[in-house]
Amino acid sequence: MASLKEDPILGIDGITIKEEFEIAKPVIDKLREDRPALETEGTVIKGESVIDKVIEEGSGGQGERDMVPPTCTSIHRSGSRPQLDLSKAAIEGNFEERDPTILLPNQSDDISHLALDIGGSLIKLVYFSRHQDRPTNDKRKKTVKERLGLSNGNRRSYPILGGRLHFVKFETSKINECLDFISSKQLHCGGVDSHSWHSDTSSNGNAVIKATGGGAYKYADLLKERLGVSLDKEDEMDCLVAGANFLLKAIRHEAFTHMEGQKEFVQIDQNDMFPYLLVNIGSGVSMIKVDGDGKFERVSGTNVGGGTYWGLGRLLTKCKSFDELLELSQRGDNGTIDMLVGDIYGGMDYNKIGLSASTIASSFGKAISEKKELTNYRPEDISLSLLRMISYNIGQISYLNALRFGLKRIFFGGFFIRGHAYTMDAISFAVHFWSKGEAQAMFLRHEGFLGALGAFMSYEKHGLDDLMVHQLVESYLGLHPVKRKRKRKRKRKRISWMEKFVQKGTEITAPVPMASSGTTGLGGFEVPSSKGGTLRSDASALNVGVLHLVPTLEVFPQLADPKMYEPNTIDLADHSELEYWFTVLSDHLPDLVDKAVASEGGTDDSKRRGDAFARAFSAHLARLMEEPAAYGKLGLANLLELREECLREFQFVDAYRSIKQRENEASLAVLPDLLVELDSMTEETRLLTLIEGVLAANIFDWGSRACVELYHKGTIIEIYRMSRNKMQRPWRVDDFDAFKERMLGSGDKKPCPHKRALLFVDNSGADVILGMLPLARELLRHGTEVVLVANSLPALNDVTAMELPDIVAEAAKHCDILRRAAEAGGLLVDAMINTSDGSKDNSSSVPLMVVENGCGSPCIDLRQVSSELAAAAKDADLIVLEGMGRALHTNFNTRFKCEALKRCRRNSNLRNEGHIPRLELKIYSLPVVYNS
Ligand SMILES: CC(C)(COP(=O)(O)O)[C@@H](O)C(=O)NCCC(=O)O
Ligand SMILES: [Mn+2]
Structure with missing residues (x-):
């Protein structure tokens, strides 16, 4: 596939491609000469940064305490993988016992449904964990749901919950380790509440676990004795087939061919x-x-x-x-x-029957020779x-x-x-x-778990058989969050179930798949070994993976061709492309670790986790460099998501929390002036300025080094204005005139406002506040309902759906249009804010809403969006996608059923110029695209 970086001449829908223009090169040149250092310490950014300036100027020197709006510190959720809640953790039994069982009473992950396949050599476990549903008592959410016509009152509140299927294996000879594992995770206890996902209990109250394989008979008594559970035995063949059918139907890229070292997904x-x-x-x-x-x-x-x-x-x-x-x-x-054909035919092929000299004629046939000692x-x-x-x-x-x-x-x-x-x-x-x-x-790819999966599927109540294709989202990691230093005294406070099983390391190590030569796929998942071995058979190394089960994710209904949809613009099959991204991500790592550690208060524990995260992520990158398809077909979206998943794996909930908070504050402080400026323009100029403003504000991207360098140039509003002023039409793909005509009319053509616009927002701070909100306001002014679509989970400095209502509420203090729409959309609960004009008029019925998108990545795969977004999208007739992640790395080529406005800049990365690529920041616009 052509590289975007090398080939900027990519257009959409045959629209003529116009010249690119540069905006920031002079700025960067200047910065190269005179660049103050930006360093982090705790959560405070030192140096003459744009943020400091704006906070000073815009907020009257308010301290950090008073900053608004709050970010999602209250999100009590683990991201997309299990998080351990260690509060009230207690050692069960004797403290002096070598490996006591640890109970985690407040563990929020709801564990259920364990199934076993006990074979002659290995025990395979499949179990499901899910987050508990939280009550949907948020009035704001209820109103949005009503507005969107979501009838299912049971759908959960954001963020996306779903659950995970875990795949773990143990050697059968070490069955006691397996039983300890089940016991400390309480996998056998299931539960007795109303969730249909819980394990069965027999009439006498004992837990019953589905099991297959010969060991289900052989070890039934042992399980009864050790865990008090009965095994409900399922036929091995039934299970194998059910498991295989399930995988083939539900997992994209499950099956692959492997010929001469080449793996190809089918x-x-x-x-x-x-x-x-x-x-x-x-x-x-x-x-x-x-x-x-x-x-x-x-x-x-x-x-x-x-x-x-x-x-x-x-x-x-x-x-x-x-x-x-x-x-x-x-x-x-x-x-x-082996005795080869050539050995028999004096080095020749046996052509007549199509056998080459190197074909094995007789396995072990050479060992019959008496000339060689057997020991040789x-x-x-x-x-x-x-x-x-x-x-x-x-x-x-x-x-x-x-x-x-x-x-x-x-x-x-x-x-x-x-x-x-x-x-x-x-x-x-x-x-x-x-x-x-x-x-x-x-x-x-899940070759070894067919039987266990089949046994798992045989629970009648869980309804997995209703799963539609692709509702299982694969995780790249799939092992356990953290393996901690085993110190007898401290351990009591911090112990996790994982420690009970992984006691070998002397520091936190990340279970990551190692690039062992000749090994590929899930079977190759290993724990980095200090012994230097690549293939290990100890129990910890056998734990293999997690599939994310997200039953509420749906295909985005506005995709023009869902079957042909491919989110990734680049699939990284080109090795130089992969190398390029490897360098980008590796270079960014130290800074990311600093921020992640700072976001957790810079404690010793967070430093250790930061260190472990860095090692784990680097190991994943190294693994992928060696075998790009190791975790399935690799696209850039997957790679960027992997980084976020990996952060969550090490319990970094939101690395950019305080940065986002500061930028929100700084941007909100200058929003009123911007709105005044926009309102003083003619409609036509304002529309163009707004469209350009979206792109100008998207420059505040912490994922891009070039962008971050730019931050030193001035205040947020200065940089925003400078960027906006540099915008010159025609853009690379420029349908602005058609867009303007629809919005404002022309000659005898009347304006034809859109009914509902979905605005996929990207970054916190200037991007959403100075870029997207003013555009939303303009659309609302024209009578268009606006749905702000934001991430379910944090990714870099992206704003989340959880954070947006507070941001909108703050913005609405300065703007009547936003206030009324936000009230109508249920974003302003109890009309709790005071507007600048003191008006409480709720006459507007055009709502402004917030909906989560179902993902926690800078990119978006539109095959897997939240049910809320899917519902909102049904009536949408305008889609605005902004940012590199959502509009360039993914969805650059996506065609929608309705009109779409794609806005993104593009960093032109000149590669092969030394180890670190020289970055120039170029701005491209991919604006209005009419697909219909
Ligand atoms: C991670 C990102 C996709 C986030 O961009 P965004 O979607 O916020 O515009 C982008 O910052 C990126 O591609 N960064 C790596 C390459 C670079 O340094 O420009
Ligand atoms: Mn972003």
Whole structure:
């Protein structure tokens, strides 16, 4: 894909592309000569920054205490992954006990539904956790809902809640670790409240857990004894099929092919999924012909499977674990052990039957030679030879069965695969070879959890079977928040369930997937090891991941072509592109850590978490550099979201909290003057100024180094005005005249105001207050309902839906139009504010509303928006998207059913000029786009 940075000549809808213009280059040049340092200490920004100036000028030197509006310090929510509430945490039992169970009574995550697959080698756990619904008693929200016609009174208040499916595995030989884990997480207790998501309880009140696999029989008594739970046994084949069907239907990019080291995701069409052959490679192998949900037949199998590899491997090498054996194979040469066609044919191919000299004629066939001592065969070679033998054999039998039943697709699952590139290549090769290229092997990213997932699905009450495609949102992280230093005394206060299981590190370490050579996908998730090992088999390393279940997310109804929609403008498949972003994100990291730590008061704990976050995020980046598709198809949106997710993982709720607060205050202080200025203009000039103002104000972006440098240039209003004055039409895509005509009319054409506009807001401070609110005000003035759409969770300095009502309330103090509309939209509860003109007239019925978008990232994937936004969008006829994240990195090419105004600047990054790219700030506008 063409790089935006290299190819700025991208247009929308065939509109002529006009010359770009630069705004800030002189400013930056000046800054390069004379640049004061911007440093942070605690939450106070030192140095002659724009913010300090504005606060001094605009707020009469008010102290930090009095700043308005408040930000969302009251958000008691964990972001998109579990947060631990350690308050009232208590050690159960004896304090001197080595690994006591810790109860977390105030843990807000509502844990429910545990299912187990207890196999011969591994125990796989799937469990669901969700946040408790909070009462929707916010009057403001109720009014918005009524306005938007949201009938479902049970829908939760923002932010988005949903829940998570967790995937964890333990070695069966360490079943006690597994039981400790369940016990300390209280996974077996389910609950007895009205939530339909809770585990079942039997008639005598005992918890009943769904379980599959042979161990469900073998260990039933142990579970009863240790946890007091009964196992409701589900058939293994039923579970495998249910799990596979669920994954194929619900997870985008679940299935992929893997040939010669290349991984390619396959989009499975739900309507054309069946029949297929499911090959589950556990200790043994099952081959199942799947014809539909619950419709299947085990058509074949083989006793030569994962257990064979591990068992024979143990006999023939000194390996202590499966993963060690697998790792060994990566350094092996099977040619020293296998008899190849070339060995028989004197180095020649056997062309007549299509066998090359390097084809294995007989696995282990060379070991019959008496010339070599058995002890001289290298374990590495033995392991590889064994791996190839078993993989080829399984691939071949699978293909023959597919052929037997005329099946087009073969999906391979089971923990034998472990995301191991060589194993997948070998299976793929066999299928390709025997089918003469007609058939292709496909693999599943959650390969090892099919059975456990199927058992999980068998709970009747949870309704997961109703899930629509793509309602499960994958997390890139998926492990546990923090692993803390284990110190006996301090531990009592700070202990988390995680510590009970991960005791090896001496500092906080982040469980991140390591780039172990030859390993790919979820099977490769590992904890960074001080031992330097890349494949480990200890229990902590086996915990593999989380899927986010967000049942309330919906496809944005104004997408012109939802099926073809691709949010990412750049998919980072181009390695130089990935390298570029790797550098950008790495360079930004120290500053982000400083801000994150400051946002948590700069405590020692936050410093440790900041440090751990930096290491975790760097490790993720390194992993992705090595294997971009490691966590699914990678786009820039995913990469930027990963950073936010990672911050939340380390319990940084809002790194930019105080910065946002200051910028809001500073911008609100200058808003009245701006409104006066705008009102003194003619309608036409004002409209143009407002559109340009949106872009000018978007320059306050803490995610961009060039923008941050600009902050030193003057006060917020000075920079805003300077930026606005530099705007010159024609813009790169310029339909302003058509927009103006619709808004103001021309000649005998009457104005045709929009019915409802969705304004996707971006940054806090100037961006929303000086850019978007004045535009909203103008639209309201024309009788257009305005819905401000903001993030559900913090991301960089983006304003959140939680913060917006207070900002609007403050702005409304200076503006009647905003006040009336905000009251009508239910944003001003109890008409609690005093307007400058003292009027309480509520005559306007054109409402101004706030709706959360359902995400916590600088970008937006419009396939997954909140139900509130989806409802609001149905009647919208104008969409305004602003910012790099929402209008450039994502949705640059998105076509909507209704009119859309895309506003974003573009940083032109000249790469390959030394390690750090030279940044120039260029401003581009992508304004009015008529799609209809
Ligand atoms: C993270 C961002 C997408 C946020 O931009 P926004 O959506 O707020 O306009 C942007 O700051 C960005 O792309 N930053 C990295 C590249 C740079 O330094 O310009
Ligand atoms: Mn932003």
